[in-house]
Amino acid sequence: MRRRVASAAKPNPAHFALAKLENTLQECLFVCTQNVDNLHEQGGSRNIVHMHGELFKSRCDSCSGPPFDDMNLYEPPTEVPRCRCGGRIRPHICWFGELPFELDRIYRALDQCTLFVAVGTSGVVEPAASFVAHVAGHPRTIYVGPEEPANASAFTECYSGKAGEVLPNLFGSLGECHTR
Numbered sequence: 001m002r003r004r005v006a007s008a009a010k011p012n013p014a015h016f017a018l019a020k021l022e023n024t025l026q027e028c029l030f031v032c033t034q035n036v037d038n039l040h041e042q043g044g045s046r047n048i049v050h051m052h053g054e055l056f057k058s059r060c061d062s063c064s065g066p067p068f069d070d071m072n073l074y075e076p077p078t079e080v081p082r083c084r085c086g087g088r089i090r091p092h093i094c095w096f097g098e099l100p101f102e103l104d105r106i107y108r109a110l111d112q113c114t115l116f117v118a119v120g121t122s123g124v125v126e127p128a129a130s131f132v133a134h135v136a137g138h139p140r141t142i143y144v145g146p147e148e149p150a151n152a153s154a155f156t157e158c159y160s161g162k163a164g165e166v167l168p169n170l171f172g173s174l175g176e177c178h179t180r
Contacts (some may be wrong), residue, residue, distance in 0.1 A: 012164035
């Protein structure tokens with residue numbers, strides 16, 4: 001059901017703005033998302049860390065085989081697919097209570113960051129809600145979203161509005177600063 005819903009979604013101007021910024025900043029940009037959809041990739045981004053996994057990938061719950069692309073929109077009722085090892089195939093996502101993916105890589109990027117931007121987060125879901133506190137002391141921490149997050153006081157700047165309306169202008173000015 002989640003795959004069917006996500007497969008109908010399309011990237012918005014914020015996804016395209018991030019892809020454009022990635023093209024400009026190259027390896028200087030680190031994008032980490034809590035979303036499990038593939039809208040960043042559809043928008044043109046190539047280097048996204050999906051800390052809660054990827055809905056359009058699957059993996060075995062038993063063996064250590066790598067995740068694989070899986071666009072199947074299984075129509076219920078269906079049997080749970082099985083791996084060659086006999087284990088059950090599951091979405092390559094992090095359920096509540098499981099550790100998010102690539103936390104070491106994320107914290108290394110946070111330790112090196114000079115500008116932190118959080119987009120559309122509630123500021124409640126951990127560990128992502130603590131990322132802004134982790135980078136405290138950096139010159140700029142920016143929040144963009146339609147509602148004030150629970151951790152709004154941790155940001156040096158907050159921009160209220162839809163990401164698709166705010167980010168293209170904000171990122172345009174950030175890209176210009178980088179190229180000067």
